[in-house]
Amino acid sequence: MQLLFYISSFIALLATVMVITRYQPIHALLYLVVSFLAVAMIFLSLGAPFVAVLEVIIYAGAIMVLFIFVVMMLNLDKETAAQERKWLTPKVWLGPSLLVLVLLGEMIVLLLKGNGSALPGTTVPPRAVALSLYGPYLIAVELAGFLLMAGIVGAAHIGQHKKKHLHRFLEEKSTIP
Amino acid sequence: MMPVHANTVLIVAAVLFLLGLVGVLTRKNILFMLLSIEIMLNAAGLAFVAAGSKWQQPDGQVMFLFILAMAAAEVSVALALVLQIYHQYKTLDVDALKELRDK
Numbered sequence: 001m002q003l004l005f006y007i008s009s010f011i012a013l014l015a016t017v018m019v020i021t022r023y024q025p026i027h028a029l030l031y032l033v034v035s036f037l038a039v040a041m042i043f044l045s046l047g048a049p050f051v052a053v054l055e056v057i058i059y060a061g062a063i064m065v066l067f068i069f070v071v072m073m074l075n076l077d078k079e080t081a082a083q084e085r086k087w088l089t090p091k092v093w094l095g096p097s098l099l100v101l102v103l104l105g106e107m108i109v110l111l112l113k114g115n116g117s118a119l120p121g122t123t124v125p126p127r128a129v130a131l132s133l134y135g136p137y138l139i140a141v142e143l144a145g146f147l148l149m150a151g152i153v154g155a156a157h158i159g160q161h162k163k164k165h166l167h168r169f170l171e172e173k174s175t176i177p
Numbered sequence: 178m179m180p181v182h183a184n185t186v187l188i189v190a191a192v193l194f195l196l197g198l199v200g201v202l203t204r205k206n207i208l209f210m211l212l213s214i215e216i217m218l219n220a221a222g223l224a225f226v227a228a229g230s231k232w233q234q235p236d237g238q239v240m241f242l243f244i245l246a247m248a249a250a251e252v253s254v255a256l257a258l259v260l261q262i263y264h265q266y267k268t269l270d271v272d273a274l275k276e277l278r279d280k
Contacts, residue, residue, distance in 0.1 A: 001181070002180065002181050005181045005185075009189045012193065013192055013193065013196070016193055016196045016197075016216055017196060019196075019200070019212060019213075020196055020199060020200035020203075020204070020209070025209070028209065029212070032212055032215070032216070035219075036219065039193075042189070042223065043226055045181070046181070046186065046226060046227060046230040047230050048226050048230060048238050048241075051222075051241050051242075054242070054245060058245055058249065059215075059219065059248075063215065063249060063252050066253070066256055067208075067211075067212070067252075067256070070208070070256050070259060070260065071208070073260070074259075074263050074269075076208070076269075080206070083206075084206060084209075087204075087206070088203065092203055093199070096202035096203050100195050100198055100202070103195065104191060104192065104195045107188075107191045107195075108188055111187055112184065114184065116183040116184035116187075117182075117183060117231070118180045118181070118182050118183065119180050119181050119182070119183050119186070119230055119231055120180065120230075120231075121180045121181075122233065124229065124233060124234070124235050124238060128235040129238045129239060129242075131235075132235040132236060132239050133235075133242065137239050140239075144242075144243055144246040144247070147246060147247060148246060148249065148250050150250070151249070151250030151251070151253050151254055154253075154254045154257070155253040155254050155256075156257075158254065158257040158258055158261060159257035159260060159261070161264065
C-alpha cells in the first residue's frame with residue numbers, strides 16, 4: 001500500500017505540473033485526466049474506495065468531458081497554442097511561482113515539525129459513508145441538491161444565445177413583441 | 178509493511194493545491210484558469226479524505242462528496258460563461274473583460 005501511494009502521488013504531481021505548463025488546451029485536459037486517475041489511486045491506497053470510484057466517474061469522467069466538449073466547440077487549436085506561448089514568458093510566471101514556493105516551504109516546515117502519526121491502513125467502507133451521509137448530514141445533502149438545481153438553471157439561462165440583428169430596423173421590430 | 182505517514186499525504190495535497198494556485202496566477206486564458214481551480218478543489222478534497230482516513234471516520238469522504246457536487250455545479254455555470262465570453266469578445270483572454278473598469 002505504501003509503494004502504491006508513493007508511485008501514484010508522484011504521477012499526480014508530475015501530471016499536474018504538465019497541466020499548468022501546456023500550451024494546447026486539449027493536452028492540458030488529457031494530463032488533468034491522468035492526474036485525477038492518480039489521485040483516485042491515492043484515495044484507494046488511503047482506504048477510501050467509494051471516493052476513489054467517484055473520482056474516476058465524476059471528475060475524470062463527467063467534468064473533464066464537459067471541458068473537452070467546450071474546447072471542441074470553441075475550436076481551440078494552433079492559434080491558441082501560439083498565443084499561450086507568447087503569453088507564458090518567464091517574466092510572467094517567475095514572480096508568482098517564487099512567492100508560492102515560499103508559501104509551500106513554510107507549509108512543509110510546519111507539517112514536518114508537527115508530530116503526525118502513521119495512518120491506520122484500514123478502509124472506511126461505503127456503508128459507513130452512506131449511513132453518515134443520510135444520517136447527520138441529511139440537511140447538507142438537501143442543500144447540495146439546491147446548489148445543483150441552481151447550477152442547472154444558471155447554466156441554462158447563461159448559455160442561451162441571443163439572436164444577433166445586423167440591421168437596426170430588424171432590431172427595432174424584434175424588441176416590440 | 179510500514180503504513181503511510183499522515184503528514185506525507187498532507188504535503189502531497191499542499192503541493193497539488195499550490196500548483197493549482199500557480200496556474201490561476203500565471204495563466205491569462207480563462208479555460209486554463211478554470212482547470213487550475215479544479216486542481217485546487219481536488220487537492221482540498223484529498224486533504225479531507227486523508228483526515229478522514231487518519232481518524233477512521235466517514236466524515237472526510239462525506240465532505241469530498243459535497244466538494245464534488247459543488248465542483249460540478251461550478252463547472253457547468255463557468256463553462257456557460259466561457260461560451261458567452263467567447264461569443265461576445267471572440268477571445269478567451271481575461272484582460273479583454275474590462276467593462277467594469279473605472280474610466
